[in-house]
Amino acid sequence: MFVLARSLGFKISLEGTLFRTKMPHIKRGLTEISAFDELLQAEVKQAKKIQTQKLKRRKLEDTNSLIKKKGIKTLRDEKGFKLRAIESSKDGNKKKQEDPEYEVSIEGDLRIVKPYYFTYKTFCKQRWRERKLLDIFVTEFRDRKESYYKKCIDEGFVFIDDQVANIDTIVHDGNLITHKIHRHEPPVMATPINIIREDDDILVINKPSGVPVHPTGRYRFNSVTKILEKQLGYTVHPCNRLDKLTSGLMFLAKTPKGADIMGDQLKAREVSKEYIARVVGEFPKGEITVENPLRTYDPRVALNKVCDINEDSAKHSKTVFQCISFDGQTSIVRCKPLTGRQHQIRVHLQYIGFPIANDPIYSNVSIWGSTLGKNGEANFQEISEKLHEIGKTKSIQSWFYRDIKGEVLSEEKCPECDTELCSKPDPTELTLWLHAFKYASKLDLDSTVNTNECGLKNWSYQTPYPEWALEGHRKFTEQLQSSTDENYHSLLVHKDKILSETSVKLRSLQINPIDNMINDYLRKAGKDILPEGCTIYSTSVDPIITSKEIQKYQSNIIAIVVRTDKYRGTLIPDSSEHLLDKIIQVPDLVH
Structure with missing residues (x-):
């Protein structure tokens, strides 16, 4: 199927698995583990060590006493999160970044934030250390030309640690860069952010494509956390x-x-x-x-x-x-x-x-x-x-x-x-x-x-499957008759071709309709096994769960697509967990 660089020592096995043939193995007692697993275990071990230390600290001291002990005055929001320190005065007090007022409009599929004035503040990043200020602006913030940044610096709109900077200023570790700017945020998709679950501590969402998670680069208010902050009235992390x-x-x-x-x-x-x-x-x-x-x-x-x-x-x-x-x-x-x-x-x-x-x-x-x-x-x-x-x-x-x-x-x-x-x-x-x-x-x-x-x-x-992942299935789900309590319809498809189908009244069934459909195809085709890569389309999940033929040929079935009136979460019980990775729901389109 594809040629791989021999120098890297890769090959495709008969089962289609890509693996490193020269990957070293390490013996641990009677067990051999790969170098990857060794690295992964070390990474997990370190993470768990940090977790254990953190839990011990929590038991010994609550957050407030720890802050008091260290003599640090830290600003926190109403939920108890530490606020990002972007400005420090000589007395040690810290201030949070204040957001300006801004306006939002929806134009077609796009969410537009109207331009606004913003005082951008950031500490020196590691890759900025010992570089000229102008070079950082030109290479890191590429939405403006060099002439714009030269003008801003020359006119005194850029500060390093409260001191007016010049184009030759070298930025060092720990420096605070401050720059007042008329900000033009790029548009993002206006797709709503759907909340999947919420409790006192965690919010689970279905993030839309095309929206950054948090303020970064040219984006601030067109980010997931800022959009949710505006919607919910509080900050999430x-x-x-x-x-x-x-x-x-x-x-x-x-x-x-x-x-x-x-x-x-x-x-x-x-x-x-x-x-x-x-x-x-x-x-x-x-x-x-x-x-x-x-x-x-x-x-x-x-x-x-x-x-x-x-x-x-x-x-x-x-x-x-x-x-x-x-x-x-x-x-x-x-x-x-x-x-x-x-x-x-x-x-x-x-x-x-x-x-x-x-x-x-x-x-x-x-x-x-x-x-x-x-x-x-x-x-x-x-x-x-x-x-x-x-x-x-x-x-x-x-x-x-x-x-x-x-x-x-x-x-x-x-x-x-x-x-x-x-x-x-x-x-x-x-x-x-x-x-x-x-x-x-x-x-x-x-x-x-x-x-x-x-x-x-x-x-x-x-989450539901995104629409782009369902496009190839819709021509077949649209051929399925609408499901009722009495009627059932299913298709057996291979490489865009319908091999077999069944349409019956459920109450009159003596055998599973999917088993009947599969056996009917095998009998007519003179075969004793399904071709590899089949897809089953169904108007109900019940015959899928009870099908013996699906269980028998599950390695040759890559997907089981169920047409539903709307997305319903998990369709199958725990007893049918072997089908979990194959089930795809295709909700009817809302017109």
């Missing part, structure tokens, strides 16, 4: 982070206890994650495991790459993939990351030759060429330079969307601040076909999380 373009499950803490409990589970790898992606081409059948270290090549454009584990900042990474369906152009793939690196799923998919089909970074033909960076074969310096032009002179493109007239610098200027304005983005460039579908706890006896206190033991959350 992210426990897990998704890329701006990624949609799906997010956990936000309402209290410090909620932040600690959920954060501890994530750090200790006590949470299983499942994502859904839509990728280029026909993804191989079976389970595909990619175990390649990753590192960030250029943080300014969020470019990441597969690397050798011995390279600086390399992090061990592992993702398991499985194909769900293929529509003739693209495949829907289930992705299970065992680690949580930046762009891990996106880079691993690109590396094996199946990038996300609308990925503006990793499936952009104009940047990577026809091979789309498969096997990591690319001049990354050139790739980085091309990505720096995106949003300036070139708009975002991808393998699927090659002719987008998206966001670029226009010839218009703001009459207030004279900055060059950008055209509005196309909604398609604010969407990535990667969705955090399901998160579940996997607590064990060694867990340091106090599950009784937080009530999170054996929790599991999932």
